[in-house]
Amino acid sequence: MDFHTLVINPGSTSTKIALFRNDTSLFEETIRHQQEELKRFKKLMDQYDFRKRVILDLLKERHFEVNDLDAVCGRGGLLKAIPGGTYEVNDQMLQDLKNGYNGEHASNLGGLIAFEIADKANAKSYIVDPVVVDEMEEVARISGVPELPRKSIFHALNQKAVARRASEQLDKDYEKANLIVAHMGGGITVGAHKDGKVIDVNNGLHGEGPFSPERAGTVPAGDLVQLSLSGEYYIDEIMKKLIGKGGLTAYLGTSDALEVEERIKEGDSEAELIYQAMAYQIAKEIGSLSVVFGRDLDAIVLTGGLAYGKDFVENIINQVDWIAEVLVYPGENEMSALNEGALRVLKGEEKPKVYV
Numbered sequence: 001m002d003f004h005t006l007v008i009n010p011g012s013t014s015t016k017i018a019l020f021r022n023d024t025s026l027f028e029e030t031i032r033h034q035q036e037e038l039k040r041f042k043k044l045m046d047q048y049d050f051r052k053r054v055i056l057d058l059l060k061e062r063h064f065e066v067n068d069l070d071a072v073c074g075r076g077g078l079l080k081a082i083p084g085g086t087y088e089v090n091d092q093m094l095q096d097l098k099n100g101y102n103g104e105h106a107s108n109l110g111g112l113i114a115f116e117i118a119d120k121a122n123a124k125s126y127i128v129d130p131v132v133v134d135e136m137e138e139v140a141r142i143s144g145v146p147e148l149p150r151k152s153i154f155h156a157l158n159q160k161a162v163a164r165r166a167s168e169q170l171d172k173d174y175e176k177a178n179l180i181v182a183h184m185g186g187g188i189t190v191g192a193h194k195d196g197k198v199i200d201v202n203n204g205l206h207g208e209g210p211f212s213p214e215r216a217g218t219v220p221a222g223d224l225v226q227l228s229l230s231g232e233y234y235i236d237e238i239m240k241k242l243i244g245k246g247g248l249t250a251y252l253g254t255s256d257a258l259e260v261e262e263r264i265k266e267g268d269s270e271a272e273l274i275y276q277a278m279a280y281q282i283a284k285e286i287g288s289l290s291v292v293f294g295r296d297l298d299a300i301v302l303t304g305g306l307a308y309g310k311d312f313v314e315n316i317i318n319q320v321d322w323i324a325e326v327l328v329y330p331g332e333n334e335m336s337a338l339n340e341g342a343l344r345v346l347k348g349e350e351k352p353k354v355y356v
């Protein structure tokens with residue numbers, strides 16, 4: 001029997017869509033959204049109709065009938081912290097995605113849009129390895145302020161998929177490998193994968209780790225408090241400085257690394273400094289996680305959209321290759337990882353987990 005699965009992956013700077021027949025990709029497309037285009041939406045949920053329309057228009061262009069779908073699998077979402085796996089979308093999940101239980105991120109739209117499209121087609125809807133997968137060790141949760149424990153919010157789906165690929169290349173079981181994986185996209189997360197678990201990782205959403213094309217990363221905490229209380233900004237404006245309008249966007253007015261690279265080629269020294277600083281912060285994050293493994297690190301893995309940037313990647317490698325071998329997998333494997341998660345359930349090889 002053939003299973004047709006539509007995969008939906010809303011990211012901070014793009015909407016990715018793919019259609020699979022069993023494990024064969026029939027098409028995959030990335031629609032990049034300029035800041036200008038998303039700026040008109042005040043809240044994430046305001047993007048719902050826009051992102052759904054993008055997906056449905058594309059299916060129409062490809063002459064694919066929604067009713068022929070067996071499943072729709074979305075990337076989700078800022079739910080409660082949960083173990084990895086495939087979850088069927090249910091009412092509790094819809095509610096938590098809508099309310100942003102752990103905050104706002106484009107992937108909240110993944111499960112919601114998947115459910116609506118699947119519901120109309122009488123198909124199943126799932127999410128796989130959402131950004132809240134939490135395998136952190138207790139020692140890594142301590143932040144220094146008891147009311148503010150560190151949280152595991154990261155590119156779980158791609159980090160896990162790429163870590164498995166790297167382990168295979170190293171001829172090791174993922175469950176026995178020691179890896180540092182840096183996912184470098186609209187957000188940037190760097191995770192310590194030990195024996196198949198991500199035991200430490202920066203919270204890629206809420207102001208921790210390297211700055212990214214659209215996020216601030218770690219900022220001086222006291223100064224942030226002062227700025228927040230200065231009376232010059234509403235809370236939403238401060239949050240936007242951390243997520244959405246931080247990082248490259250704040251310094252250079254764009255989240256598009258290709259544009260930044262173009263500007264550097266044309267001699268823009270400000271663009272060069274900021275781009276170098278982003279590479280420097282990623283290298284420092286990798287360096288700090290390396291102590292988790294002592295001398296037993298198998299490899300450092302670079303992935304995500306920014307890993308296509310040759311000079312950018314070279315810059316990071318030059319700073320960290322003394323620590324361990326560096327493997328580079330540009331882009332991400334999220335679409336096939338989502339499809340595989342749904343397919344395992346559709347084929348009855350695995351039971352879907354229930355979100356409560």
Ligand SMILES: Nc1ncnc2c1ncn2[C@@H]1O[C@H](COP(=O)(O)OP(=O)(O)O)[C@@H](O)[C@H]1O
Pocket residue numbers: 011012013014184185186187213255256257258259304305306307308309310331332
């Ligand atoms: N060929 C490329 N060279 C350098 N940077 C690239 C390339 N392709 C995409 N990028 C950059 O990668 C970032 C987006 O990465 P991606 O993983 O697609 O993000 P997300 O899924 O978080 O939206 C953007 O800054 C984009 O400009």
Ligand SMILES: CCCC(=O)OP(=O)(O)O
Pocket residue numbers: 010011012013105106131153154155185186187188189203204205
């Ligand atoms: C850290 C949560 C996942 C994330 O940041 O995804 P994008 O880079 O796609 O925005």
